[in-house]
Amino acid sequence: MLVNVVKGLAAASLCSTRTVLLQSSRNTFVLKRRFPPNLYKKDQKPGKLRGRHFVYDLVEDTTITKKPNLEVVLTAFVEGVGSKGDVVSLKPNIAYNKLLLPGLAVYKTPENVAKYATEKNEKETEVHSSAYAQRTVNKLESLILAVVMNKDHPWEIEPWHIKAALRKAGYYVPEQAITLPETPITGPDLLKQNKEFYCTVTINNLEKARVRCRIHHWSTEPSNRLPYVFEHWKLGSEPLFGDNGLSNEGSKEPKNVE
Numbered sequence: 001m002l003v004n005v006v007k008g009l010a011a012a013s014l015c016s017t018r019t020v021l022l023q024s025s026r027n028t029f030v031l032k033r034r035f036p037p038n039l040y041k042k043d044q045k046p047g048k049l050r051g052r053h054f055v056y057d058l059v060e061d062t063t064i065t066k067k068p069n070l071e072v073v074l075t076a077f078v079e080g081v082g083s084k085g086d087v088v089s090l091k092p093n094i095a096y097n098k099l100l101l102p103g104l105a106v107y108k109t110p111e112n113v114a115k116y117a118t119e120k121n122e123k124e125t126e127v128h129s130s131a132y133a134q135r136t137v138n139k140l141e142s143l144i145l146a147v148v149m150n151k152d153h154p155w156e157i158e159p160w161h162i163k164a165a166l167r168k169a170g171y172y173v174p175e176q177a178i179t180l181p182e183t184p185i186t187g188p189d190l191l192k193q194n195k196e197f198y199c200t201v202t203i204n205n206l207e208k209a210r211v212r213c214r215i216h217h218w219s220t221e222p223s224n225r226l227p228y229v230f231e232h233w234k235l236g237s238e239p240l241f242g243d244n245g246l247s248n249e250g251s252k253e254p255k256n257v258e
Contacts, residue, residue: 030060070095072105073112082131085116129204140201140209144233145169149187151217151224157185162199162213177202183241185215193217194232195240215240 034055040046069089077083078099081090087108090099099105106112128134147165149155159178166173179200185192192215201209214237219225229235 028060028062029058030062031056032059033057067092071108072099073108073116074099074105075116076104077128078104078131079134080131083128086131087113129206133203133207136203137207137209140171140211143169143171143211145211145213146216146233147213148216148218151188151219151226152221153188155187157215162211165213166201166211173201181241185240187215188217190217192240193226194235194237196237197240 033053034057035052037049037053038047070092071087071089072095074082074084074086074088081099082088088105095105100107106116145162145165146169147157147161149157149161157180159175159180162178162180163173163175179202181197181199185197194214194216196212196214198210199213201211203209214233216232217226
């Protein structure tokens, strides 16, 4: 009976120790005595330390000291960082967790720089024009652009109208980078109010972003203005053309882009 109890206690203690995780901590604290002890002569027995000699002041804590950036070589395109073969300098935790662990980068050494620079030169086509091009595409495609047109005078939407609307939304796009639908959009026509169509913005002559545009009529006369709709961009909208404007997008490519 006693043997069984001892075995049970031993098994319980072993199970409890298995859940303990022992991990070394790489922390370094630099301390300085507030009251340094007196010096003693050679071959003399050191004096006994008092309590005040064990009072320390913190000089440096390496856990909160800012660490220098880590330079790595990218092995693949990383959005917002760079292309394959680029040498980038990032914070250590970002470089380690986001790039080194997933295998998207290697440490910067002369061998790695030469290796991936050679592979970069051997590439025939560039998939991305820059590290931030795809991020710009995502931003533009998530935008609902309000194209404000005159309610009292005839008009036809041209690239500079889209440029002005994008500039008002905080984006600068040259006119030659904007492609409108093949079907002309004219007005004023209240049947087109809040109707939606697509225009194409070309970035660096490579990436293309399809921007959702909505027509809004505006009058300089306060009495002729349409009633204000709060947060109109959150409301549903009908397509201006069939198939939500997909079949009416222009196929003509812009000459110069930015």
